[in-house]
Amino acid sequence: MRKALGAAGLLVGAGLAIAIASPHFMTAFNLENLLRRSSLFGILGIGATFVIVTGGIDLSIGSIVCLVGVLTPWLLVEQGVDPWIGVLGLLGVSLLLGTLHGVLITRLRLQPFLVTLCGLLVYRGLARGITGDQTQGFVGGFRGLRQLGNGRIPIPGIEGFTIPVPFLVLVVVAIGAALLLGRTVWGRYLLAIGRNETAVRYSGIDADRVKILAYTLCGFLSGLGGLLFTLDVGSAQPVDFGNFYELYAIAAAVIGGCSLRGGEGTILGVLLGAAVMQVLQNGITLIDAIPNNVEFAVIGTVILIGVVTDESVRRVIARRRPEGRGSIP
Amino acid sequence: MTPRLSAHGVVKRFPGVLALDGVDLDIRGGEVVAVVGENGAGKSTLMKILAGVLTPDAGELRLDGAPLLLPDVRAADRAGIALIHQELNLADNLDLAGNLHLGREPRRGPRGLGWIDRSRLERDSRDLLRRVGLDLPPTTLTAELSIGQRQMLEIARALGRSARFLILDEPTSSLSAAETERLLGLIAELRAEGTGIVYISHRLGEITRIADRVVVLRDGARTAELSGGEIERGRMVREMVGRELESLDSCERALGEVRLEIRGLPMAPEAPVLDLDVRSGEIVGLAGLVGSGRSELLGAIFGVAPRSHGRVRVDAREIPPGSPPASVAAGLGLVPEERGRQGLVLEGTIHENLALPGWRRTSRRGWVRSDEARANSRSVVRSLDIRPGDATRAAGTLSGGNQQKVALGKWLPLEPVVLLLDEPTRGVDVGARLEIHRRLQELASAGLAILFASSEMEEVLGLSDRVLVLHEGRIAGELPRERLSEEAVLSLATGSEAAP
Incomplete structure (x- = not known):
């Protein structure tokens, strides 16, 4: 919870600084866009969180985003597949890819880094191969379906600001994820595995199944994210669609309080982390004094400062209180 | 002049705890000083201060009469003091020579380049290994050593740094009987060569054999110093606990029906198989030397080891x-076990x-259902008297005895019918050990079937209704309560007597 507070502080601080530096920040149009982008990355971040709390990592998120993002318009427009079948089929594929990662990691005892690194390479290669590297788009069609990504819902009584549909999707996903992590047996197991997998096994718990669940959820949420991204933008280039998105998702989880050693993390924190990432990116675009091409450097520096501060605070607290790390109620 | 290391009035506070309250300790070259006390008495803290891992809040250290400041481990190293940790600190992927000289490899060639003088490294290593009785080539990979051999390697490393004072923290807790003998022999040799040795152990039997003096700590204070004929088991326990400990009464329990039934389970690949029944209300002990296959057997029954x-x-x-x-x-x-x-x-x-x-x-x-789970935990904390009783504390901050109670207590809400325990009280102090034993007897009286493995003779003799003695992966014999004795178990465990 403390780390989520830190992320909230960072979000407010960065927001205020950018609002002062640029008059365009606090406009309804910009905030709406920010909310949409944060929601999309929040979905990916939640997926990454499930894997990270078990002490694992998923590097394939961006490539699954690309695979689903590129193949959705390819199936629907080029191949003329029924939208229901196409969309549900691709979501199913992304889910199964996650399961495959989990099975390889638990049954063959391969390292998560390695398995998902291969996933990163394979899925992007597949997406590029299948489409012949051609940009795929909806060419103005499928307006109903695309509402899922770019739709806006007016708030009664408020003019000018509308709620982006991906935000509603995120709310549903986040509530589900928070309940899973906080209120179910699976959530207890996920967190305990991140702290000591051996002790979990020795407690008579099928740790492998729990880990497979984590990778499956991550795969599915990557696919869902990819779908919403492509519906929002309207077209996708196989070469760079979803590039680095796994790193954004992991960074969001870490800013939001996940420990890469596992055993720690909250859904609220990850959502705030995803928002921090988007606000920083937005600020760099809006503030003229900062050239756009230093974007990565700025984001990297801010995250680094954040985790260093957090670690220092943690040490001071640990010296005062010999209590359990993040006690679960 | 005999070297002499002493501590005067050492005080060390941790948040909420006074770990050491004005403790004195004096070690001369050529003697073995044992430090005993229950877990949490301050033994490890005192040793860490002597080795420069911790700095005292008050008090002073002296070496040969001159004040000694130990801001860090390197300073202790220079003063010739070496601490051999309970958790051994060796790099598995290096060979023996590499570990022996880690951080002080003999160099050759231009300064600063860091070329290692391999031939000198191996020559020096051979000498050190011979001194501790490790008959292995210096190029052996450390990962291949047994725990006992690792301990010897650690001691050799300390000798290589010309340590004059060796602090051994629970060195025999995971050694086999033969390895323990070898270690005790080596300690005697080092003493004869003039090394000062501080020896910490829960195994009082070893201490009566090798210690010249025994310093007893209780709650951070030194309560007694024993020497000569005073070094005797009952006396040490009395000083450690501060009261007379009642012994465990063997209680007669009615045996019920068979709860655990084992048929044809191999103790090791290619080894003879085991048949065993454990009844409700029965406590069966598995005795045998380290490496006799007890842990593997329990693991295979439970499913964490292959069967x-x-x-x-x-x-x-x-x-x-x-x-x-x-x-x-x-x-x-x-x-x-761990x-x-x-x-x-x-x-x-x-x-x-x-x-x-x-x-x-x-x-x-x-x-x-969090409320129900919390209520369960509260009742376990109460029934096992886990201290501190605040269930929101990290398990890692508890003493060994209380950690062990948690490891046992997590099964109680499930009301198991068979409980397997591997070394139920390893590294647990005398008081907590008795509490755990009592609780196990109560559980058995209530109908639980218990199968446990232990390398502590006292535990095997005191707790079991029946003992199976293992030797090299087979059952060397079975002893019912009436025929249980230390000699009977040992002769079976060492293979000096055929199965009756």
């Missing part, structure tokens, strides 16, 4: 191999640990 053939049944219900979830569902519980690695989530709270195996039960269709 190629043989059958295990709990209440006539077949347990499939390699499936701890099925074992737990059938009513088995295992308190494993509580820090296998038994507990050290970073988790006491409550999280106590609730972990029981989440399935304290949930409805996957949704956890």
Whole structure:
């Protein structure tokens, strides 16, 4: 919870600084866009969180985003597949890819880094191969379906600001994820595995199944994210669609309080982390004094400062209180 | 002049605890000083101060009469003081020579380039290994050593740094009988060569054999110093605990029906197989030397170790191999050998640990019922007298005895029918050990079937209704309560007597 507070502080601080530096920040149009982008990355971040709390990592998120993002318009427009079948089929594929990662990691005892690194390479290669590297788009069609990504819902009584549909999707996903992590047996197991997998096994718990669940959820949420991204933008280039998105998702989880050693993390924190990432990116675009091409450097520096501060605070607290790390109620 | 290391009035505070309250300690070259006390008495803290790992809040250290400041481990190293940790600090991937000289490899060639003088490294290593009686080439990979050999390697490393004072913290807790003998022999040799040795152990039998003096600590203060004829088991326990300890009464229990049924389970690949029944109300001990296959046997029953053939049944219900979830569902519980690695989530709270195996039960269709789980944990904390009783503390901050109670207590809410325990009280102090033994007897009286493995003779003799003695992966013999004696167990365990 403390780390989520830190992320909230960072979000407010960065927001205020950018609002002062640029008059365009606090406009309804910009905030709406920010909310949409944060929601999309929040979905990916939640997926990454499930894997990270078990002490694992998923590097394939961006490539699954690309695979689903590129193949959705390819199936629907080029191949003329029924939208229901196409969309549900691709979501199913992304889910199964996650399961495959989990099975390889638990049954063959391969390292998560390695398995998902291969996933990163394979899925992007597949997406590029299948489409012949051609940009795929909806060419103005499928307006109903695309509402899922770019739709806006007016708030009664408020003019000018509308709620982006991906935000509603995120709310549903986040509530589900928070309940899973906080209120179910699976959530207890996920967190305990991140702290000591051996002790979990020795407690008579099928740790492998729990880990497979984590990778499956991550795969599915990557696919869902990819779908919403492509519906929002309207077209996708196989070469760079979803590039680095796994790193954004992991960074969001870490800013939001996940420990890469596992055993720690909250859904609220990850959502705030995803928002921090988007606000920083937005600020760099809006503030003229900062050239756009230093974007990565700025984001990297801010995250680094954040985790260093957090670690220092943690040490001071640990010296005062010999209590359990993040006690679960 | 004999070298002499002394500590005067050493005080060390940790948040909320006064770990050491004005302790004096004096070690001369050529003597073995044993430091004993219950867990939490301050032994390890005192040793860490002598080795420069911690700095005292008050008091001073002196070496040969001159004040000695030890701001860090390197300073202690220069002063010739070496601490051999309970957890051995060796790099598995290096060979013996590499570990012996880690950080001080002989160099050759231009300064600063860091070329290692391999031939000198190996020559020096051979000498050191010979001194501690390790008959292995210096190019052996450290990962291949047994725990006992690692201990010897650590001592050789300290000797290589010309240590004049050696501090050994629980050196024999995971050694076999033969390895323990070799270590005690080596200590005697080092003493004769003039090394000052501080020896910490819960095994009072070893201490009566090798110690010239015994310093007893209790609650951070020094309560007694014994020497000569005063070094005797009962006296040490009395000083450590501060009261007379009642001994464990063997209680007669009515045996019920067979709860655990083992048929044709191999103790090791190619080894003879084991048949065993454990009844309700019965406590069966597995004795034998380290490496006799006890842990593997318990692991194979529970499903955390492989089981190629043989059958295990709990209440006539077949347990499939390699499936701890099925074992737990059938009513088995295992308190494993290494509580820090296998038994507990050290970073988790006491409550999280106590609730972990029981989440399935304290949930409805996957949704956890936190209130019920918390109530369970509270009742376990009360019934086992886990201290401190605040269940939101991290399990890792508890003393060894209380950690062990948590590792045992997490099974209680599941009301198991068979409990397997591997070294139920390793590294646990005398008082807590007695409490755990009492509780196990109570559980057996209430109908639990208990199978435990232990390398501590006292535990095997005091707790068991029946003892199976293992030797090199087979059952050397079975001893009923009437025929239980230290001699009987030892002669079977060392293979000096055929099975009766």
